[in-house]
Amino acid sequence: MSTPAAGTAEPSGSAAVAAGPTATERLTSLMPVLALAVLVVALAAVDPDFLRRSSLMAVVDAAAPLAVLAAGATLVVLCGGIDLSIAALASLSSVLLALWLPGLDALAWPAVVAAAAVAGALQGAAHVFLRIPSFIVTLGGMSIFSSIALVVSGAATVPVDDDTSIRWGFTRVLGSVPSAAVVAVAVVAALALLVTLTPLDSAIKATGYSEAAARLAGVPVDLVKVGAFAVSGACAGLAAVLLVARTFSGGPTLADSLLLPAVAAIVVGGTAITGGHGGVWRTLVGALVVTLLRVGLSTVGVSAAYESILYGAIIVVAVALTLDRSKVLVVK
């Protein structure tokens, strides 16, 4: 084949450069919301009862602990890392909360959230100062937190007799709105405001996209990363409070099954696993999509045993769709 001379040459100069995101990029960016809408319509078609207020509220209630758990970890992913310890840390936090409630009463849940934040910050510090990949640090953390949970709980569920001080985590407000959903939205809103209203926004993005450039521009990269891990830990602790409130007990494996759905919520929301691109609001949408998929499976009569196949598949597919592989030189 012959190449027509000059005809295929791109025009040079700034005319070829688009000002903002291109149409395709805008569409990709809206994909999670579209997916959510499609899922709602599909579920309503299969089961018209789904659109009733009570079913919708049940869905947002189920999605709330997942959204809180994943919202914190989103910051770690935005910085270019990953936190695999969140579910195990949430399980440990649930045990601690059940154990501390009788003694500390109303101070028990803030104490648990603070302890979880410290655990997260420690992992962040190990990652940053010992220069160990976050994947390894939090894989180790996952194992350590699980084991501590088993030890302090005696490998058994710890029942909660008096849940007065954490009842706010599992009640209804304004008639029928689950309080957990309000907490989830509040957490996401707080994190999103913190990030967008302050220079943290570009500090986190720069760290995630290009740590070397961020460092040489004077961005406090280490501090940002440790902070992200601390927030991730705190969110795991808060998710544990919501879980204990609804199960009236803490358990050493209570939240373990939430790791995969949480990672799925982050990537389905459209946050790039390679860091930089994404946002906390996206994870809220992602958590709803993941929860709806699970609800949808049971609606059409698929056994819960297949759920993990679903999570595994959507993580892979979501990353395949969002990862710009042309910019990643080597995939490890």
Next chain:
Amino acid sequence: MSAHPRAAVRPAPPVLEVRGLVKAYPGVRALDGVDLQVRRNEVLGLAGENGAGKSTLLKALVGLVRPDAGEIRVRGERVRLRSVQDAADHGIGMVFQEQSLVGNLTAAENIVLGSEGPGVRHGFYRWATMRRLAQEQLDKIGSTIDPLARTDSLTFAERQMVEIAKVLRIEQRTHDTPVVILDEPTSVLEPGEIETLFEQVRRLREFASVVFVSHRLDEVLDVCDRVYVLRGGRAVGEIRPAEAEPGRLHRMMIGSTAAEDHYHGGAATPVPPTREPLLTVRGLTGTTFRDVDLDVRAGEIVAVVGVHGSGREELCRALFGAVATSAGEVLLDGRKLALTGPRAACAAGVGYVPAERKIEGMVGPMSVADNMTLAKQGVRCAGPVVVPRRQAAVVDRWISRLSIRTPGRRTAIGRLSGGNQQKVVLARWLVGGDVRLLLLDHPTRGLDVGARSEVYRLMRELAGNGVATLLLADSLEEAIGMADRVVVMSDGRVTTEVPCPAGGKPSPLDLVKEMV
């Protein structure tokens, strides 16, 4: 074919021919219709400034870049090169500037890697055969390197020989004169090693065609049979070294209009030597530099020159707090500068433009605005809160002041041309209005002539406003052209200082003598 009477007279087609090659990237036409021919058994030189299109042309010749238009012919036959393998199948191989050997393999393994041939049978390595094949290659270039030596234990010059031996394996594929491309092969060699390389190149000419790329004029004139000069993505002239004088070649390279005042010497403001230094470095010692003393006055541009391994890059990073120092002190305006990290340096009014713009200088997917305010977040905030209107105002002002060509401040910086990217990176240190000292590590690397001229003009303007500049220039000419003073570093120490006033500039040769 039967011997037609005229066939014997007509010259054979060139081994490699390029016609009207065009390659455009957003904002820059890297190749703008290049024509050239490589003949059998000749050493062809390619000379040109950075940004002249040399590397894009080479990448097109080895299948790493697909041209937008134009054609490449190998032995008269039109080809489309899709990969390095593809190019090798046509007998074209390249010794890359950044070496492409695997450090933990032996020289022999590297030489046959990817072209094992009889070195592999039934999926298993035949070590003895591989060693023999490698030895043959090394013999061919007369090298005495032990094929069983681990590659990372060899010197840079030895590794380059291994690369040349490796590239010559392409002979097996075509059984014809191969084309060997050497991309800036001398850039990191010591003078003695350069002479060895030249002998090697002359030896290669016996059985190969060589394309020798360099931005150093003396080299191409020394070793090449013919030289093409590239400028602005075109071949602007062809020269036979015998009839060329460096001055003419140089004017060709930078263009006669640009050459008149490429470095904006007229805008230079002389700095009285009595002025107190703004930056004072005393006895600074790091891993690759020792006991460095250095002064830079406000409004002065000081260039640090030195060969690879002189330690000047590390010194520059150390002054920004990006690498550790073990002794010595740095004063900025009489006050001690804490070298604890880039943050402290930023706060003290020091700015750093790294050589690796795409990796260290800018955050590619982030907007022009966010890149510009990355180091000085204060300019877009009221207290702790970001005020988008403030950012817009500041960024738009600098976009127009530096005539940055961008569709808007929200455009991702990665989409701009190199020169405009670099202006944004420079603006990052200017938006705060508090910059005292600029550390510029190869600020014009990879920029085209026009963009470089604009960067030079900006440097002059900043110096005129009293900013002290430490420049690691891309070439000696640039160092001499821009600097008020040139500091020579060798083996991690400052060896001498050469004043460089307008009207009394030293010649590059004077400096080279001091550098080695």
